[in-house]
Structures are given as C-alpha cells and as structure tokens.
Amino acid sequence: xxxxxxxxxxxxxxxxxxxxxxxxxxxxxxxxxxxxxxxxxxxxxxxxxxxxxxxxxxxxxxxxxxxxxxxxxxxxxxxxxxxxxxxxxxxxxxxxxxxxxxxxxxxxxxxxxxxxxxxxxxxxxxxxxxxxxxxxxxxxxxxxxxxxxxxxxxxxxxxxxxxxxxxxxxxxxxxxxxxxxxxxxxxxxxxxxxxxxxxxxxxxxxxxxxxxxxxxxxxxxxxxxx
Amino acid sequence: xxxxxxxxxxxxxxxxxxxxxxxxxxxxxxxxxxxxxxxxxxxxxxxxxxxxxxxxxxxxxxxxxxxxxxxxxxxxxxxxxxxxxxxxxxxxxxxxxxxxxxxxxxxxxxxxxxxxxxxxxxxxxxxxxxxxxxxxxxxxxxxxxxxxxxxxxxxxxxxxxxxxxxxxxxxxxxxxxxxxxxxxxxxxxxxxxxxxxxxxxxxxxxxxxxxxxxxx
Numbered sequence: 504x505x506x507x508x509x510x511x512x513x514x515x516x517x518x519x520x521x522x523x524x525x526x527x528x529x530x531x532x533x534x535x536x537x538x539x540x541x542x543x544x545x546x547x548x549x550x551x552x553x554x555x556x557x558x559x560x561x562x563x564x565x566x567x568x569x570x571x572x573x574x575x576x577x578x579x580x581x582x583x584x585x586x587x588x589x590x591x592x593x594x595x596x597x598x599x600x601x602x603x604x605x606x607x608x609x610x611x612x613x614x615x616x617x618x619x620x621x622x623x624x625x626x627x628x629x630x631x632x633x634x635x636x637x638x639x640x641x642x643x644x645x646x647x648x649x650x651x652x653x654x655x656x657x658x659x660x661x662x663x664x665x666x667x668x669x670x671x672x673x674x675x676x677x678x679x680x681x682x683x684x685x686x687x688x689x690x691x692x693x694x695x696x697x698x699x700x701x702x703x704x705x706x707x708x709x710x711x712x713x714x715x716x717x718x719x720x721x722x723x724x725x726x727x728x729x
Numbered sequence: 730x731x732x733x734x735x736x737x738x739x740x741x742x743x744x745x746x747x748x749x750x751x752x753x754x755x756x757x758x759x760x761x762x763x764x765x766x767x768x769x770x771x772x773x774x775x776x777x778x779x780x781x782x783x784x785x786x787x788x789x790x791x792x793x794x795x796x797x798x799x800x801x802x803x804x805x806x807x808x809x810x811x812x813x814x815x816x817x818x819x820x821x822x823x824x825x826x827x828x829x830x831x832x833x834x835x836x837x838x839x840x841x842x843x844x845x846x847x848x849x850x851x852x853x854x855x856x857x858x859x860x861x862x863x864x865x866x867x868x869x870x871x872x873x874x875x876x877x878x879x880x881x882x883x884x885x886x887x888x889x890x891x892x893x894x895x896x897x898x899x900x901x902x903x904x905x906x907x908x909x910x911x912x913x914x915x916x917x918x919x920x921x922x923x924x925x926x927x928x929x930x931x932x933x934x935x936x937x938x939x940x941x942x943x944x945x
Contacts, residue, residue: 535776535777535795535797535799535813536776536795536797536798536799537799538776538792538793538795538799539793561813562853562855565799584853585853585854585855585856586852586853586854586855587851587852587853588850588851588852588853588855589799589852594850594851594852597851598848598851604851606851606853606854608854608855608856608857608858608859609775609813609817609854609855609856609859610813610816610817610818610820610821610856610858610859610863611858611859612813613812613813613814613816613817614814614817617814628821629821629862630821630858630859630862630863630891631858632862632891632892633889633891633892634858634888634889634890634891634892635888636854636858666793676812677791677793677794677810678777678778678791678793678794678804678810679774679776679777679778679793679794679795679796679810680792680793680794681777681810681811681812682776682777682812682813682816683812683813684812685812686812686813686814713812
C-alpha cells in the first residue's frame, strides 16, 4: 500500500478506456504530428469502431500515424485543427465534404484550449485580424490596438499522452511530446492519460510535475506486459 | 550550390548574435545549417523547444524530440522544452527576434500568403499567422516564381496570412524590402540584371541607385 492520504488510480486497459469515449463526442487529443499522441488509445478507438467524433487537436498527423488512424477509419466528422498539410486523406475528406475542418491558428488554438480549462470565456488576440480567420468574429479595441475575440474550447473527453504517471495520476511529459497535452488535460469533462510508465508516488518530485494528478480521471495501463 | 541553398545562405546573413529565431517548414529549415561562425542563435521550434540541434545518429533518435515538421532533432546544451501555450506566448509576446517563412505569394505591401490555395491545397496555417504577427522581423524565403509565374504580385489572389507586411523577402534572384511606398529592390543575384528581376516580378519594384549583388 502506498502512503496514507494518496488516492491511487486504478489503471484501465486501452479497450476499457475507449468505452469512455461515446460516439459523437467532442474529443481533445494531445500531440504534434503524432509526437505526444496517445497511440494505444487511438488504436483502441479504431478497434471499437467509434464514429462521428469532433476532434480538437493540433493536426491530423499522417495516414497511419496517430490521429491519422482515426481519419482513415472514418471516425471523424469534424476537426478543429491548425494544420492538415501532412495528411492528404484529411484534405481529400475536407474537399469531398466528408469531414468539416475548421482551421485555427496554432497559437490561437492553444490559447482557446487553455481558456477552456481555466474558466475563461476566451482570449483576445491580434492573430488572424483582417484574414479569413476573422470572418464572423467580434473585434474589440484595447489600448488603441485591435484584437479578435476567440472563444474558449472544451471537450467531453481529453486523451493525453505522458512520459510518466505516478499512482496518483501526476504527469510528466517529455521534450516536444508535451505540446498540447497539459492544456487539454484541463479542458475536458473526462481526462484520460496514457503514460509510457507508471511509477510509485514519490518517484516524481513535486517540482517536476507538469500536470497535477487531480486533473486526471483515468490512467491507461503500462504499455507492454513484463 | 542550388538555388535553395543560395536563398538559405543569404537569409542566414540576417541572423544576429544571441537572438531567438523560428524557422518555418521546408526551405527555411535549411537556414539552420548556414549560421555564420561565431554567432550563437537560439532556434525555436513551435512544437515546444528552444535549442534544438541536428538529427541524432541513426538509432539514437528520441521519439519525443522532433521539429515542427516531425523530423528527429537533438537538443543542444541549454535547451528548454515547454508546452504549446508557452511556445506561442514566446511568438506573440514579442520574445521572438526573427522568423523565416516560406511563401506562395507576397503583395506590393509585403503581405504574405502561405497557407492555402483554395480548392487545391489546404495545408492550414499552423503557426504561420502567429509568427507573422508576432516576430520582430519576418523574413520570407521563397523562390521568385512558381514555374515562371511571378509570386511577388500587386495584390494577393490567395488568402493572406497576416495584414502585417514582411520585413524582407529573399529569393534566388533578389532581396526585396517592403517599405511604406512599395517594394524596394535591395540586392540582385550575381549576374542577374535589374530588368530580369523586374520581368520575374509582377508588382512594381522601387529601384534607386546601384543595386549590389547578393552575397552568400
């Protein structure tokens, strides 16, 4: 037994975790071109045959990689992303009308997710002013400068990938695999973390934790049988 | 030296010591290989690192350490990793000294279009809109024409990346600086005449005095 007072999370199989993502859900998925994406969860979602997802993510990676697998499987109806240039399948599906793609400037996407997890209604940014991104959006003036009002984003479920989790769900990310993960871990009703390793409480020192465990609802079990 | 290397080497002459620089995907990435000796330049990759270095030896790649194009990189001494909110706060908050981006079109004001061709190619803007709006200096590194069609045009026919003009445009034929009165021809490639640059440019160019040749 771990020390008193620590809430120990039960780990879920990827398959059990995939059951927590209903068809039609708005799903945030961490990662940047597949780096820092929870791949075992994505495989389990494809295996389950999930449908009609609205995916909020930086990009749709490449065919066969990360979120690209969900695109190939026809699981995604809407995508709110900053970039689809590396996935021709997403571009084809968008042009054919099979997937509704909303392109959001990357920094604006990050801030909208952050706002969603921080109790803010949105953010004000100059990015996108005067471009197609500004169409239909409110412009406000502060200190003589114009800003676009960009609304907060939240999701039903967020899937985040981490290098390490401890039994309490505290997360540490690695290098450029961090990207959108800590932001998304705050912006969904249910947050599922897929770590590469799960270590006893105390192995990860308080100062190094990127995402406090209280934000994590479920931890996916370690990758491989010993 | 092919034309891409020439563009990258000329852009690299714009690098200054002890600055934070973001390189876009594609041609701009080549600039990292051309840093003049003695300069310490911190390269940011918007997926969340300052201080990335060359691709590691075969078999030593870390799946958690790539550049914004998804290519494996290494981390130099002093590197720092962070999340996407921090990465773009650096970009928009005035902390980024320079960005180098590719271009599909630039107009007579120096405004850039580089994120979509309606109905044909829709990569998305990624970080480009934030970078053009937020970096202190915005350098467009691109070929002068697309299969003979000028990319420097009076008015954009493609969706703009930002209303903010670029600081400098570097092509294999010329260096052009957007100014309040239009595009100023600053340099021409060795052996390329002013007329040749003009013929390859659909927008008007302001030419005053001798135009020196580009140095690589």
